[in-house]
Amino acid sequence: MTRGRSVTTRWRFVGVLGVMALLFGACSSGAASPSAAASVAASMAPSVAPSESAAAPSQAAAPVTVEWWHISTTDPAKSVFQAIADAYHAAHPNVTIHITILENEAFKTKLATTMQSGQAPDLFQSWGGGIMAAQADATMLKDITADVASWANKDTINEGALKIYQYKDKQYGIPWDMGMIGVWYNKALFTKAGIAAPPATWDDFLADVTKLKAASIVPLAIAGKDMWPSMHLWTYLALRIGGGDALTQMVQTGDWNTDACKAAGDQVLKLNALNPYQPGFKGATYDNEAAAMGNAKVAMEVMGQWAPSVQAADSSSKKGIGADLGWFPFPTVAGGAGAATDGVGGGNGIAVGKNASPEALDFLKFFNSVENASKINTSNIGMSPVIGTESTVTDPNLQAVLAGRGKATFMQLYLDQATSPAMGTAINEATIGLFDGASTPAKVCKAITDAAAAQ
Amino acid sequence: MSATSPRPRVGLRLPTKWVTIILFLLPALALYVLFVLVPVVQAAHYSLYKWNGLQPLTDFVGLKNYVTAFSSDTFKTAVSNNLLIIVLSLALQIPFSLSLAVLLNRRFPGRAIFRLIFFLPYVLSEAITGVVFTLLLQPGALVDSSLNGVGLGGLVQDWLGDAGFVMITLFIIISWKYFGFHMILLMAGLQGIPREIEEAALVDGAGRWQAFRHITLPLLGPTLRVSVFLSMIGAIQLFDMVWVMTGGGPVGASNTMAIAMFKAGYKTSQLGYGSALAVILFAFGLVLALAYQRLVLRRDIEGAVTAFNG
Numbered sequence: 001m002t003r004g005r006s007v008t009t010r011w012r013f014v015g016v017l018g019v020m021a022l023l024f025g026a027c028s029s030g031a032a033s034p035s036a037a038a039s040v041a042a043s044m045a046p047s048v049a050p051s052e053s054a055a056a057p058s059q060a061a062a063p064v065t066v067e068w069w070h071i072s073t074t075d076p077a078k079s080v081f082q083a084i085a086d087a088y089h090a091a092h093p094n095v096t097i098h099i100t101i102l103e104n105e106a107f108k109t110k111l112a113t114t115m116q117s118g119q120a121p122d123l124f125q126s127w128g129g130g131i132m133a134a135q136a137d138a139t140m141l142k143d144i145t146a147d148v149a150s151w152a153n154k155d156t157i158n159e160g161a162l163k164i165y166q167y168k169d170k171q172y173g174i175p176w177d178m179g180m181i182g183v184w185y186n187k188a189l190f191t192k193a194g195i196a197a198p199p200a201t202w203d204d205f206l207a208d209v210t211k212l213k214a215a216s217i218v219p220l221a222i223a224g225k226d227m228w229p230s231m232h233l234w235t236y237l238a239l240r241i242g243g244g245d246a247l248t249q250m251v252q253t254g255d256w257n258t259d260a261c262k263a264a265g266d267q268v269l270k271l272n273a274l275n276p277y278q279p280g281f282k283g284a285t286y287d288n289e290a291a292a293m294g295n296a297k298v299a300m301e302v303m304g305q306w307a308p309s310v311q312a313a314d315s316s317s318k319k320g321i322g323a324d325l326g327w328f329p330f331p332t333v334a335g336g337a338g339a340a341t342d343g344v345g346g347g348n349g350i351a352v353g354k355n356a357s358p359e360a361l362d363f364l365k366f367f368n369s370v371e372n373a374s375k376i377n378t379s380n381i382g383m384s385p386v387i388g389t390e391s392t393v394t395d396p397n398l399q400a401v402l403a404g405r406g407k408a409t410f411m412q413l414y415l416d417q418a419t420s421p422a423m424g425t426a427i428n429e430a431t432i433g434l435f436d437g438a439s440t441p442a443k444v445c446k447a448i449t450d451a452a453a454a455q
Numbered sequence: 456m457s458a459t460s461p462r463p464r465v466g467l468r469l470p471t472k473w474v475t476i477i478l479f480l481l482p483a484l485a486l487y488v489l490f491v492l493v494p495v496v497q498a499a500h501y502s503l504y505k506w507n508g509l510q511p512l513t514d515f516v517g518l519k520n521y522v523t524a525f526s527s528d529t530f531k532t533a534v535s536n537n538l539l540i541i542v543l544s545l546a547l548q549i550p551f552s553l554s555l556a557v558l559l560n561r562r563f564p565g566r567a568i569f570r571l572i573f574f575l576p577y578v579l580s581e582a583i584t585g586v587v588f589t590l591l592l593q594p595g596a597l598v599d600s601s602l603n604g605v606g607l608g609g610l611v612q613d614w615l616g617d618a619g620f621v622m623i624t625l626f627i628i629i630s631w632k633y634f635g636f637h638m639i640l641l642m643a644g645l646q647g648i649p650r651e652i653e654e655a656a657l658v659d660g661a662g663r664w665q666a667f668r669h670i671t672l673p674l675l676g677p678t679l680r681v682s683v684f685l686s687m688i689g690a691i692q693l694f695d696m697v698w699v700m701t702g703g704g705p706v707g708a709s710n711t712m713a714i715a716m717f718k719a720g721y722k723t724s725q726l727g728y729g730s731a732l733a734v735i736l737f738a739f740g741l742v743l744a745l746a747y748q749r750l751v752l753r754r755d756i757e758g759a760v761t762a763f764n765g
Contacts (some may be wrong), residue, residue, distance in 0.1 A: 109721055112508055134724070138509035224616060225704050280594030282616030282705040288593070420507075422723040433706045438618060454523075 065096045066360045067353075069124040071107045076379040084375070088366050095359045115140045120353030122360040126173045128164035128349055129417040130424065135351070141172040142352045144361060148174065151365050158385035160411040165349050173351035174364055176373065177382030179305030180345035180405045181232050181330070181414075184397075188324045189217050189299040198328035200340070202240070202267065205331045209276045212299050219274070221289040221298040222435060224282035227428040228416055229289060230435045233302040235344050235415050236330040237264035243337030244410030251418060254452025256445045260337075265441020267333065268434050282436050290314040296321050302330065304345070305383050305401045327397045329404055342410040346417055348382060426451030495737065501730035508726040520731035530732070533710040534739075536622055540629065540690040540711075548630045549682060552637035553675075557667070559638070560645045570642075574635040581632070585699030588628050589615065615701050618708035625697055625709060632696070633689065637682050644678025645671070677755045684747055691740050712736045 068085070072078050078101065085097035100121070102110060107125060114120065120140045126132050135141050152162060152174055161178035165171060185198060190208075193215035199205040212219040222230040239247050242260025250256050278284065278292050290307070292298040294315025301307065312320035332340045350364060366372065373386035377393045383402060384392075393402050405411075416424030430447040433439030439447075502521070505514040524530045559570055576584070591597045592614040599611050614624045648671060656666045672679075694713035697703065703710040703718065716736060720729030 112721075112724070115509055131724075134507055134509055140509065224706075225702050227704075278594075280613055280616050282613060282618075283621075283701060284616070420724070422725050425718070425723045429707065432704075436618070436706050438706045 061094045063094050063096065064357055064359045065098050066123065066357065066363055067098050067100070067121040068350075068363075069100045069102060069107060069111070069121045070350075071102055071104045071125045072381070073101055073103055077381040080375050080379050080381060084367055084372050085363075087372075088363050092359070092362075095363070097363060120355065122353050122356040123350050123364060124353065126165065126349050126351035127346060127414075127417045128173065128175070129346075129413050130420040131417070132165065132172060132351055133167045134420060136167045136170070136172050140354055142354050142356050143170045143172065144352050144356075145169075145171040147358075147361050148365070152368065156387055157368070158387065158405070160345075160405075160408060161347060161349075161385035164346065164413050165351070173349045174368055175347055175349040175385045176368065176376055177347035177349070178345065178385040178405065179347055179383045179401055180343045180408065180411070181236070181302060181304045182401060182404060183300055183302055183328050183330060184293065184307045184311075185300045185326050185328065186293070186296055186298070186321055186324050187326045188321070189296065190326075193217055193299070198326065199331050200328075202237075202331045202333040206270060206274065209271070209274050213274060213276065218278045218292070218298045219276040219300060220271075221278045221284075221292045221301045222281050223284045223286045223289040224432055224436060225284055226286045227432040228414075229286055229301070229303065231416060231428050231431045232304075232344055232414065233330075234264055234268060234431045234434065235412065236302070237267045237333065239342055239344060239410075239412060240330065240333040240338040241267070241336040243339075244342050244412065246337065247412055251412075251415070254449065254455070256448040256452070258445065261445040261448075262441045265434055265444050268431075269441065272435065272437060277435070286310075287314050291316075294320040296324070305347075305398060308395070308397060309380055325397060327400045339409050341404075341407050342412075343404060343408045344412045344414065345405065345408070346414040347385070420455065423448075423451055423455065498730040498733045498737075501727055502734050504727045505725075506727040507724045509724075514727075516727070520728045521735070523728060524731055524735060529707050529710055530712075530715050532707055533712045533715045536709060536711050537691055537693065539622055540626060540693055541687050543626050544630070544686045544690055545683060548634055549637060549679070549686060551630070552634045552682070553641055553679070555634070556638045556641035556645055557671070560642055570639075573638055576632045576634075577636040577639075579632065581695035582699050584628065584632050585696045589700050592624065616705055618705050621701060621705065621709045625700065628700070629693070629696060633686070637686065640682050640685075641675065641678055644675045647678075648674045680752055680755060684744075684752065687743060687747065688740065691736070691743065712739070 070081060072081060082099065085099060089095060089097060111121075111124060115135065115138065120135075132141070148171060152171070154162070157175065158178055161175040162171070164178075165173035165175060183198070189212070190198070193208070193212045195208050195211055199208050209219040222233070224230075235247075238250075238260050241263045242250075242258065246258065246260045250258060250261065278289075278298050280288075284292075287310070289298075289301055290303075290310040291314040293301050293307070294311035294313075294317075308320060308325060311325070312318060315321075329340060329343075332338070350367070352360065352364070368386055370386055370388040373384040374389045374392040376382050376384040377389055380395075383398065383405070390402060390406075393399055412418070415427050419427065427448055430439065430444045430451075433447075434441065434444050501512070503515060503517060504512050505516045505520075506512055555573060559566055559573070579587075593599075594613065598614070602608055602611050612620050612624070615621055652674070653666050653670050656670050657663075661669070692713055693711045694717065697709055697711055697714060698717070701709045703714045712732065713736060716729055716732040718729075719725045719732055
């Protein structure tokens with residue numbers, strides 16, 4: 001259904017109030033202006049009221065509005081999500097799914113402001129991990145463990161993905177996308193440099209970097225301004241050297257002054273010495289990095305399952321490098337405790353706000369049905385963790401990522417999301433210093449440890 | 456940034472005139488209190504807590520956030536970057552604007568066109584300027600290839616990626632955006648100076664430079680002092696353009712106080728610490744503004760300390 005039909009006089013009034021409040025809010029530079037929060041509270045008011053009704057929505061049930069905030073501002077995700085919401089409304093005419101689409105950064109700011117005013121949308125974008133934990137501690141989320149147990153368990157949804165949305169053994173959200181970071185490479189450029197097969201070990205990787213350099217090909221793209229792409233590379237080195245248990249311990253204890261952390265830094269320095277990054281990498285954004293790959297200017301990037309679509313979108317041709325693109329798991333480090341099947345990954349999910357109605361959860365179940373979740377795969381929006389959708393992944397590279405996810409013996413959520421926002425930023429800022437040549441391995445480990453201690 | 460609001464002297468009986476004034480001021484005053492003064496007080500309050508913005512304010516830490524700020528290398532870099540921009544603006548940007556203003560104050564064909572062209576950058580928003588220059592300064596993009604094309608390839612830098620050069624790049628772009636504004640301001644000042652005075656000096660045998668140095672410059676004083684003031688306040692608040700172009704990078708080399716504040720508040724959810732940075736920034740601006748008004752602008756504004764809004 002379209003928004004236009006549901007607009008009643010009351011809504012229009014609330015809207016005008018909201019716009020006025022936002023306008024006033026825009027005039028003030030205060031961080032948490034009371035007016036912006038008020039406008040959000042006003043716009044969400046109708047969703048909270050009628051939620052006390054029966055558990056199962058029936059035909060004669062009172063009208064319910066489910067507030068859903070997501071951050072997919074572009075197609076295909078935008079229209080696929082709308083279509084799923086429309087389909088649900090068609091089957092349950094009393095339930096209106098009211099979607100608010102926000103740009104990523106705007107979403108984070110608006111959600112924080114809203115929660116400071118004591119409100120939370122029924123359903124909203126989440127990455128799990130540290131931010132979700134903070135929201136749960138602030139009692140902004142609904143414990144849905146019992147409500148979803150029948151349809152969201154290890155037999156229906158990838159267990160590792162599901163766990164990302166658990167905190168202290170309680171479920172607060174449901175994943176709709178789960179992938180794994182690996183190395184994306186340009187097969188044509190590899191061939192040109194005389195590299196027959198993707199490297200399986202870090203030594204081979206470094207040797208291939210040297211071969212690419214010798215063939216005047218830029219081996220690796222990273223993004224100094226955005227910081228996180230190279231952080232993932234560093235995480236993988238720490239994981240391969242120390243193993244999953246050591247990494248988990250570092251995250252949990254906050255003590256990063258470890259051999260694995262320092263050894264990971266030493267390997268980065270070895271890589272740095274080959275001068276492998278694209279020109280201007282220190283000031284580059286992730287989009288610059290993706291464009292370098294998409295325009296076949298660079299041979300490799302360490303990135304997640306979304307890489308092909310972003311490479312295509314950022315390339316001059318809007319098509320990327322097509323069949324030249326390949327994927328291989330991050331290489332193993334000789335003598336390291338980590339297995340080749342250990343992974344770093346993450347994805348997207350939907351968290352459930354504290355006042356969510358049974359209808360909101362029912363919609364979440366509908367959203368994660370095999371039929372709807374398959375649309376995530378077929379539209380290339382992400383990689384659904386719903387079991388039974390695997391066959392709808394057709395791209396060979398994404399199948400490789402999917403196989404990696406399936407075989408994973410250990411899965412570390414992206415470090416900047418597994419930890420608190422402050423820790424995540426500290427890890428990003430510390431590690432980029434290493435890649436920029438402005439820091440040392442010991443300094444990086446100390447900086448992260450200090451940040452953890454300041455928590 | 457504005458100084459304290461005027462305090463009307465309240466006698467026992469309020470004259471009708473004051474009642475009228477207060478009534479007229481009330482709407483503006485209410486907005487000002489609600490959206491400026493209250494948030495300032497709130498920020499000062501928050502700055503004494505360790506707070507992630509979600510939980511209730513319970514973790515009182517006293518002045519620890521301020522201690523952290525002043526012992527953090529990141530924030531020290533930020534402060535010194537702000538100071539660097541102030542110094543460079545005063546040393547280079549204002550003199551450049553002044554010389555252009557003097558030049559364009561003379562009569563010559565096409566003068567209006569030049570004025571327009573020089574003023575144009577000021578019309579653009581900071582965000583747009585930032586995006587455009589980010590594209591121009593990409594490795595191998597227009598700036599690099601132009602320099603290479605005219606045989607000045609040796610000057611090519613990693614404009615936004617070199618920690619030692621990034622502030623210079625940013626300063627040049629900030630100057631590009633704002634020199635036109637200062638030029639217009641100074642031209643207005645120049646036009647307020649009666650031409651006869653300079654002509655009389657020239658008749659009396661003064662050289663052009665002498666006339667400028669001893670006649671024009673002193674008479675331009677009030678405008679120049681305001682120009683310097685606006686330039687300083689702008690440098691302290693520097694945020695948009697740097698945020699768009701470098702986000703404070705590489706590795707924190709182009710952080711400013713406002714960027715450090717924004718990162719703490721919105722990126723890392725350290726709202727207590729962010730508030731402390733906001734209070735420091737506020738105090739910095741307030742002290743500088745008041746000192747400048749008291750010491751430098753005093754003779755221009757005689758008595759009315761509140762005559763300017765930075």
